[in-house]
Amino acid sequence: MRLRRAMLALVVVLGGLVAGAGGATAAAPYCGITWGSTAKSGGALSAAPLIEVRTGQHDCWDRVVFEFDGSANGYAVAYGETYTEGQGLALSPYTAGGALLRVSLRAPAYDEEHVGTLPYRAGEHAATVLGYRTLRDVVFGGSYEGYSTFAVGVRAQLPYRVTVLSGPGTHSRIVLDVAHQWQE
Incomplete structure (x- = not known):
């Protein structure tokens, strides 16, 4: 009788282990995205001025495009508080309780005569994201000593990637x- 109970208990335990192993599959990456949310940086300082900021929506992500009049490839992006260039004032883009991406571009938002190349000032909204699934706000943080800053409000701390592209023409993005x- 004891042997039967021991065997029955062993069968129950083994059956539970086998059933548990079958249900322990990892979730697949969303749209194959494996980017992560850690800080990303690359490239070098450039004199090519930032001339446009625009946004776009895709099936799996929302996009912010920074376009330069010339070759630019320097950036640093990370989640965290963002401050205006030169003054150090905290930027407060709309996040809907989500997260804040700090975008530092290693290029100015002014030309060789130090005339601004963007149609807005520090603290102003730089792009429209109404109705976007992830982006909540894009705010210009100013440009100082060759660096331009943006605060990007997102609905949560989500994976992101940064890509440098050539073109159109002599421009870069x-x-x-x-x-x-x-x-x-």
């Missing part, structure tokens, strides 16, 4: 993509 979610 630094592209920030923020995923809609972590996993499927």
Whole structure:
């Protein structure tokens, strides 16, 4: 009788282990995205002025495009508080309780005569993101000594990537993509 109970207990335990192993599959990456949310940086300081900021929506992510009049490839992007260039005042983009991406571009938002190349000032909204799934706000933080800063409000701390692209023509672009979610 004791042997039967021991065997029955062993079968129950082994059956539970096998059933548990079958249900322990990891969730697949969302749209194949494996970017992560840690700080990213690259490139060098450039004199090519920033001339346009625009946004776009894709099936799996929202996008912010920074376009330069010439070759620019320097950036540093990380989650955290963002301050205006030169003054150090905290920027407060709309995040809807989400997170804040600090974008520092290693290029000015002014030309050789120090005339601004963007149609807005520090603290002003730089792009429209109404109705976007992930982006909540894009605020210009100013440009000082060759660096330009933006605060990008997102709905949560989500994976993102930064890509440097050549063109169109002699222009270049630094592209920030923020995923809609972590996993499927």
